[in-house]
Amino acid sequence: MSTIVSLPDQQTATLPKRSYLNSEYGLKSWLLTGDHKRIAILYLISITFFFFIGGAMAGLIRLELLTPQTDLMAADTYNKLFTMHGIIMIFLFLVPSVPATIGNFLIPIMVGAKDLAFPKINLLSWYLYIIGGTLTLAALISGGVDTGWTFTTPLSTHYLNTHVITAGLAIFVAGFSSIFTGLNFIVTIHRMRAPGMTWFRLPLFVWSHYAASILMVLGTPVLAIALVLVLLERTIGIGVFDPAKGGDPLLFQHLFWFYSHPAVYIMILPGMGVISEVISTFSRKRVFGYTAVAFSSVAIAVFGFFVWEHHMFVMGVSNYSALVFSLLTMLVAVPSAIKIFNWSATLYKGSITFETPMLYAFGFIGLFTIGGLTGVFLGSLGMDIHLTETYFIVAHFHFVMVGGMLMAFLSGVHFWWPKMTGRMYPEGLSKLAALVTFIGFILTFFPQFIVGYLGMPRRYAAYPPEFQVLNVLSTAGASVLGVGYLLPMLYLTWSLKYGKIAGANPWQATGLEWQIQSPPLTENFLETPIVDYEAYDYEWLANKTKNEVTTVG
Amino acid sequence: MHFISPVLWQFLVNWMTHFALFPPEASRIAPQVDALYFFLILISLVGMAIVIALVAGFSILYRKERNPEATQIEGSTLLEATWTIIPLALFMVTFVWGALLYFRIYDPPTNAMNIYIVGKQWMWKAEHPGGQHEINSLHVPSGRPVQLTMISQDVFHSFSIPAFRVKREVIPGRYTTVWFEATTPGTYHLFCTQYCGTLHSQMIGEVTVLKPEEYEAWTAGSTSGMSLAQNGERLFASLGCNSCHSGNAAARGPNLAAVYSSRVPLANGSYAFVDDAFLRDSILNPTMHVTAGFAPIMPTYQGQISEEGLIDLVEYIKHLHSNYRIQQTLNTSEVQPSNLGQNGITAQRTYTDMHSSQVPQSVQTQRQGTAAQPGVVNQ
Numbered sequence: 001m002s003t004i005v006s007l008p009d010q011q012t013a014t015l016p017k018r019s020y021l022n023s024e025y026g027l028k029s030w031l032l033t034g035d036h037k038r039i040a041i042l043y044l045i046s047i048t049f050f051f052f053i054g055g056a057m058a059g060l061i062r063l064e065l066l067t068p069q070t071d072l073m074a075a076d077t078y079n080k081l082f083t084m085h086g087i088i089m090i091f092l093f094l095v096p097s098v099p100a101t102i103g104n105f106l107i108p109i110m111v112g113a114k115d116l117a118f119p120k121i122n123l124l125s126w127y128l129y130i131i132g133g134t135l136t137l138a139a140l141i142s143g144g145v146d147t148g149w150t151f152t153t154p155l156s157t158h159y160l161n162t163h164v165i166t167a168g169l170a171i172f173v174a175g176f177s178s179i180f181t182g183l184n185f186i187v188t189i190h191r192m193r194a195p196g197m198t199w200f201r202l203p204l205f206v207w208s209h210y211a212a213s214i215l216m217v218l219g220t221p222v223l224a225i226a227l228v229l230v231l232l233e234r235t236i237g238i239g240v241f242d243p244a245k246g247g248d249p250l251l252f253q254h255l256f257w258f259y260s261h262p263a264v265y266i267m268i269l270p271g272m273g274v275i276s277e278v279i280s281t282f283s284r285k286r287v288f289g290y291t292a293v294a295f296s297s298v299a300i301a302v303f304g305f306f307v308w309e310h311h312m313f314v315m316g317v318s319n320y321s322a323l324v325f326s327l328l329t330m331l332v333a334v335p336s337a338i339k340i341f342n343w344s345a346t347l348y349k350g351s352i353t354f355e356t357p358m359l360y361a362f363g364f365i366g367l368f369t370i371g372g373l374t375g376v377f378l379g380s381l382g383m384d385i386h387l388t389e390t391y392f393i394v395a396h397f398h399f400v401m402v403g404g405m406l407m408a409f410l411s412g413v414h415f416w417w418p419k420m421t422g423r424m425y426p427e428g429l430s431k432l433a434a435l436v437t438f439i440g441f442i443l444t445f446f447p448q449f450i451v452g453y454l455g456m457p458r459r460y461a462a463y464p465p466e467f468q469v470l471n472v473l474s475t476a477g478a479s480v481l482g483v484g485y486l487l488p489m490l491y492l493t494w495s496l497k498y499g500k501i502a503g504a505n506p507w508q509a510t511g512l513e514w515q516i517q518s519p520p521l522t523e524n525f526l527e528t529p530i531v532d533y534e535a536y537d538y539e540w541l542a543n544k545t546k547n548e549v550t551t552v553g
Numbered sequence: 554m555h556f557i558s559p560v561l562w563q564f565l566v567n568w569m570t571h572f573a574l575f576p577p578e579a580s581r582i583a584p585q586v587d588a589l590y591f592f593l594i595l596i597s598l599v600g601m602a603i604v605i606a607l608v609a610g611f612s613i614l615y616r617k618e619r620n621p622e623a624t625q626i627e628g629s630t631l632l633e634a635t636w637t638i639i640p641l642a643l644f645m646v647t648f649v650w651g652a653l654l655y656f657r658i659y660d661p662p663t664n665a666m667n668i669y670i671v672g673k674q675w676m677w678k679a680e681h682p683g684g685q686h687e688i689n690s691l692h693v694p695s696g697r698p699v700q701l702t703m704i705s706q707d708v709f710h711s712f713s714i715p716a717f718r719v720k721r722e723v724i725p726g727r728y729t730t731v732w733f734e735a736t737t738p739g740t741y742h743l744f745c746t747q748y749c750g751t752l753h754s755q756m757i758g759e760v761t762v763l764k765p766e767e768y769e770a771w772t773a774g775s776t777s778g779m780s781l782a783q784n785g786e787r788l789f790a791s792l793g794c795n796s797c798h799s800g801n802a803a804a805r806g807p808n809l810a811a812v813y814s815s816r817v818p819l820a821n822g823s824y825a826f827v828d829d830a831f832l833r834d835s836i837l838n839p840t841m842h843v844t845a846g847f848a849p850i851m852p853t854y855q856g857q858i859s860e861e862g863l864i865d866l867v868e869y870i871k872h873l874h875s876n877y878r879i880q881q882t883l884n885t886s887e888v889q890p891s892n893l894g895q896n897g898i899t900a901q902r903t904y905t906d907m908h909s910s911q912v913p914q915s916v917q918t919q920r921q922g923t924a925a926q927p928g929v930v931n932q
Contacts, residue, residue, distance in 0.1 A: 004617070076751050148748045154725060155708040159674070159750055243726025244855060246838065249709065250724070283615070289628035314711065315722040316729040319659055323652055330644040334637060341636040342628075344604060347611035351623040354612075362608060369604050373597040380647045382654020383589055386718040389711055389746035453590070455576050455715025457746040460754035464742065469568040538623065 004282065004353045005506050007424065013501040015422045019519040034119030035522050039126050040105035041420070044413075046126075047093050047101060048489070050133060054088035055485060057081045062444075062478040068465040078461035079146035080162070084136075086149030087167060091174050092133055094405055095263065098270035099216075100129070100181055102412045103209050105420060107185055109513040109520065110203050112194025112529045117187035118180075125180035132174025139166035148459065150260070151226075153241040153252040157233040164234060168227045175220045175227075178266070182216030185209055194512075196531035200294070203511050203535050204287055207294040208273030211301035215262045215269075219305070223259035226252060253315060257308035265304040267401060268368075269297055271408030272339060275361050278411050279343050281509040282358040283350030286536035288342045296335035303332040313384045322381055329379035336372050340365060355507075356427060359434040360411030367403025367441065371396060374449065392452025395445045403441055410437070410488060417492065418506045422519045423499030429491050437484030443477025510541045579741055579762060580717035581734040582658055587718075589650050596643050658719055661732035665698035669781070669864045672703065672710035672723040675752040677743065680864055683772055684780040689758030691743060692775075693735050694768035700732040702829055706860045711747035714760050722747060728830045735762040785869025788862055790882055792854070800876030806851065807844040813871045818845040832867045 007013075020037045030038055061081050064072045073081070104122065108115050116122050139145050145167040147156040156164050189202070189210050230252070232238045239245030241252045280287045287293055309317060309325035343365060352358075374396040378384050387393065417425050447470040456467045463471070505514040512529060513520070533540040578584050614620070668691070669680040679687040693699045703712055705725045712731065713720035721731040745756035763771055779787075789795060797806030807817070813832070816824045820843040825831055834841050836858065839851035858866070 070754070075754060079748075079751065079753070146750075150748075152709055152748065155748070155750055159708055249726065284623035286625055286627070288626065289633050292628065292633050313655070314720050315709075316724055316727065319656060322655065326652060326655075327648055330641075330648045333644055334641050337640040338633065338637055340604060341607075342633070344607035344611070345629075345632065347608065347615060349620070349624040349626060350611070350615045351617045351620050352612055352615050353617050362612075365604065365608060366601075369601060370597070373593075373600055376597075376644060376647055377590075377593050380589065380593065380651030382586060382651040382658060383593065384651070385655065385658055385720050386586055386715070389713065389720065390715075450574055453575060454573060455713070455742060455744065457713065457744045457754075459748040462754045464757075466571060466573070469564070469572070472564075539625070 003355065004284070004508050005355065005424075005427075006503070006508055007500060007506055008503040010500055013503065015501060016517045016519070016521075018521060019422065019517065020522045021422075021519050023522045032123075034115065034123060036108050036116045036119065036122055037105050037420075037520065037522075039122050040101050040103075042126050043096060043100040043104060043129070046130065046133065047096055050088050050092040051485075052489075054085050054093060055482065057085040057088070059478060059482060061085060062475040064461065065463070065471045066475045068463050068468055070461045073461075075461040076146060079148075079459070080144035082459060083146050083148050083167075084140055084144060087136060087145075087171065089401075090149055090263070090267075091171050092129075092136060094267040094401055095174075095178055096129060096181070097267070097405065097409045098274060098412060099185070099209060099212060099266075100125075100177075102274065102409075102416055103185065103205075103270055104181070106416065106511075106513055107188060107206060107209055108192070109516070109524050110206050110511055111189060111192060112197050112512055112525065112531060113188060113192035114523050114525065116184045117192060118184050121180050122184050125177040125184070128173050128177035128180070132170045132172075132177060135166055135170035135173065139163040139170060142166070150256060151230055151252075153230060153233065153249050154243075156230055157241060165231055168231050172224055172227045175224050178216050179220045182213035182220075185213040186217065189213075194529050194531055200291070201531055201533075201535050202294075203273075204276035204290065204293055204297075205270075205273035205511075208269045208276070208297045211297040212266050212269040214301050215266045215304060219259045219262040219266070222255055223263075226255035226259070229255070250312070250315060250317070253312050254308070257311045258305075261308040261311065262301075262304045264397075264400065265300050267405050268408075269300060271364070271405045271412075272297065274408045274412035274415070275343060275364050277509075277511065278357045278361040278415050279346050280536045281415070281507050282355060282361075283347050283352045284508075284538050285346055285350040286534070286538075288345040288348070289338075290535065292338055293342050296338045299335040300332060303328060303335070307332050307379075310379055310384070313381060314388055326379055326381045326384075330376070333372060333376055333379065336368075340369055340372070355414075356425070356430040356434055357411045357415035359431060360407050360414065360437075363434060363438045363441075364404055364407040364411065367399050367407060367438075371399030371401075371404055374399065386455075387452060389457060390452040391448040391456045391458055394458050395448035395452055398445045398448075403445070407437070410434070413488070413492070415507070416513075417495070418502030419513055419518045419520070421496055421499070422502055423495050424502050424506065425488075425495045425499060426491050430488065433484055433487035433491075436480060436487065440477050440480030440482070440484045444474050444481050445477070447471070447473040447477075508538075508541065508545075510536055510538060576715040577737070577739070577741065578716070578718075579735055579737045579739060580714075580719070581736055582654070583716065583718045583736075585654060585657070589647075589654060592650070593647065596647075600640075658733075659721075659731065661700040661730060662698050665700035665732050667700050667702055668693070669868075670701050670703040670712060670723065671706055671860045671864070672712065672745070672749075672756075673706040674708065674750050675745070675756040677710075677712070677745070677756065677758050678861070680781060680861065681772070682781050682868060684777045684783070685772060685775045686777055687775075689743070689756075691758065691760045692768065692771050693760065693762055694765045695735045695738050695762050696765060698732055698734045700730055702728050702730050702864075704728050704833075704860055704864075708749050709747045710745045710749050710756065713744045713746040714741060715744070716741035716760075720746060728833065735760075738762045738764050738767075781865050781868040782872050783869075784862075785865035785867070786878070788858070788866055789869055789879075792858075794866075795879045795882060797851070799879055801880070805847070807847055808876065809870050810873050810876045813873075817842075819843060820845050820847070820849075829867050829871070832870055833863055836863060836866060 020035055064078055142163055145162045145164055147160060147164055189206060229240050233241055239247045241247045241249050243249060276287050307325055307329045310329045313322050378387055414425055414430060451467050451470040456463055502518050504517050671678040677689050679691045703723045705723045710723040711720060712723050717733045719731050719733050721729050739762055741760045743758040743760045797804055798809045800808040800810055812827050815827055817827055819825055825842050837855045838853060840849050843849045
């Protein structure tokens with residue numbers, strides 16, 4: 001199989017003498033850093049930690065569902081597990097996954113800046129994330145919470161004795177970490193682009209992060225409001241959501257989904273940015289229809305704010321408002337379709353190679369297409385009545401979030417690993433991991449579409465025995481998937497010491513981040529770059545490399 | 554002899570013989586929902602096939618060995634317009650189709666028979682107008698539209714019958730409705746699909762569809778002896794509602810006879826349509842809708858009547874076509890010699906005491922005379 005990897009001669013290659021990794025030493029130099037790259041690494045370690053906690057819970061959930069009875073754990077324990085799985089995976093992994101790690105590392109470099117606009121706010125954002133994470137763990141250790149990640153009132157306000165307040169505070173605090181990241185990105189992208197870096201020369205990764213940042217800044221405060229109202233209702237009984245006091249329990253649904261629907265775009269848009277970079281690099285071509293892909297991100301961000309009621313079609317909302325929201329839901333599906341087709345068309349007449357990031361990107365395209373199309377099932381009003389609140393929704397959501405976003409995250413981590421660490425990951429093993437993840441994923445979540453259409457409700461600790469076969473398949477898939485996620489964890493750690501030295505531009509990619517040393521200097525650029533070429537200009541890159549001697553170190 | 558474990562063997566055999574991709578189609582709407590489902594699967598398969606063909610095809614045709622040098626292409630407005638408009642058109646077809654179904658599922662026909670459902674942690678209570686009460690089960694006749702008027706006593710629940718392809722959230726503090734027309738007799742799953750706490754997964758039951766004649770037999774055999782409207786009449790009197798809502802010209806409250814499904818003028822100048830929700834709101838939160846020409850003096854009954862009691866009252870008022878029986882009960886109380894106190898509170902208490910002893914009589918006459926009685930029309 002051919003490859004575009006161009007590594008320096010490993011006999012003589014050395015890592016750069018000075019880089020952001022060795023500019024300072026000691027724990028304090030990391031914990032008080034203002035460097036966006038170090039903060040990105042801090043984030044990467046913390047979200048990986050929470051990912052494996054959330055993943056362990058998913059494993060236990062699947063194990064319980066192996067049999068129709070509640071035999072492994074009590075129903076209450078099961079309820080706590082899926083609640084904590086949802087809270088950890090969504091608020092502590094998916095929302096910060098790509099933006100706070102890869103985005104934090106790359107956005108300043110991609111626009112040609114030395115750092116984000118507000119380095120200290122960036123550090124504060126990580127500390128808020130850690131406080132949020134600690135509170136979540138505190139809620140978990142002190143006995144857990146069983147509201148479901150959606151905190152549905154009045155269940156969460158009047159009927160449960162678990163640690164709702166701790167968990168609510170955790171999400172409230174973690175939400176601010178996300179707001180600060182978004183704010184930092186918006187200001188950086190607007191104000192700190194290098195000379196010549198116009199909006200339409202920005203990599204699509206930056207465009208998708210810009211769109212996601214707008215959602216973070218405008219959507220997250222509404223979640224904060226909803227959570228504060230839940231906490232006030234629980235503590236002093238203000239009654240906003242309590243029908244006995246004239247409140248409206250549906251109001252909570254509106255407030256919650258006003259954030260939580262845009263939140264899925266916060267999660268997926270940065271992943272789409274990764275895919276644009278990877279597909280372009282490994283097919284040696286400019287992304288097909290750059291402008292369409294850029295504006296489709298913005299369109300998703302705009303339409304994404306006006307579809308929240310599609311989570312409430314069966315909740316007794318007016319039939320006519322359901323009509324409007326269903327129409328808008330159909331419209332928001334179109335930009336995603338455009339992206340999928342444009343990525344496919346990018347391959348046309350390319351010169352394609354199949355390194356690990358590309359395999360993960362192919363996995364993304366396949367799984368996200370299924371996830372997106374099943375979203376159309378759910379957006380269609382009459383169909384939604386039967387499908388909502390069943391395993392069909394679980395499968396759809398996991399196809400988009402795990403099949404889509406996690407694939408994109410792993411694609412991005414592999415793609416930029418040489419830039420972040422200066423070393424390559426082992427190619428053979430990582431291809432195996434990509435394949436195992438893909439197979440495990442399909443086996444885990446595809447049966448859930450079928451069992452969902454058969455009517456199996458979500459969040460059931462016990463289920464009618466006729467659904468067992470499909471659940472067994474799903475559990476079997478989950479164990480394969482678990483292996484697929486453990487592998488990168490192991491070999492990426494291994495590669496920190498034993499990986500091949502990568503050199504500045506192992507993929508022969510065009511982004512500004514590939515034109516500087518790996519790992520980069522703390523200040524990124526020795527002198528401010530002047531951009532005089534379009535994004536994904538491989539001819540420019542060919543001319544540049546022809547005329548210069550590549551040196552490492 | 555088994556090469557694999559007998560348990561696994563049995564399991565596999567079971568799977569091969571019972572493998573289902575679709576739940577049974579047991580309602581009139583089910584085949585229509587499935588038709589949309591097949592259409593959606595079809596467009597998904599076509600969409601997937603196109604994407605896979607493009608990605609796989611290009612990966613083979615333009616892999617580096619075959620095509621070492623990439624040709625740069627800017628994009629193509631025509632192509633992009635094509636793959637914007639075609640998906641959009643398909644999504645619009647899906648939208649219209651889905652919307653038509655949605656309105657069909659959530660707009661009950663006017664001739665539907667009504668059954669009340671009360672959800673609570675963690676059981677379903679069904680109340681038939683004829684006074685049949687069920688827990689975690691629901692008996693319905695086939696070939697006849699059935700509307701469910703549902704309310705929750707505590708948290709959000711969701712009433713789902715996969716075989717009928719219907720589902721609706723059951724919400725505290727407001728009525729929601731759903732309807733279906735069962736076609737195939739049999740027993741089907743009933744699930745609560747909204748997470749509602751510890752025993753959410755035990756909040757399940759069975760829907761039994763009976764042939765019309767079997768349903769008649771079941772109805773006759775399972776009645777508790779008092780219809781919902783009769784229970785409602787009893788409550789109406791014991792709560793003292795009749796002292797104000799007597800239908801007299803000088804009464805302090807509006808006349809309730811034939812008020813259901815009418816438009817009543819409100820004190821703020823607007824009109825309100827009287828449905829189940831309006832009646833329920835007016836009992837619990839009387840100042841919400843004050844009828845024109847009446848002072849807002851009615852006290853709230855929040856917390857004093859259970860959801861079942863409210864259903865009884867609503868069912869009673871719904872079928873109240875004249876004030877004859879209300880006035881009759883009032884007159885009876887007025888001729889009682891013990892009626893000393895003339896102030897409201899004492900008088901009310903007297904009515905309460907009296908009616909609790911009087912109602913059984915009226916029920917008996919009711920049962921003998923059934924529809925001949927002008928006051929309450931059963932069902």
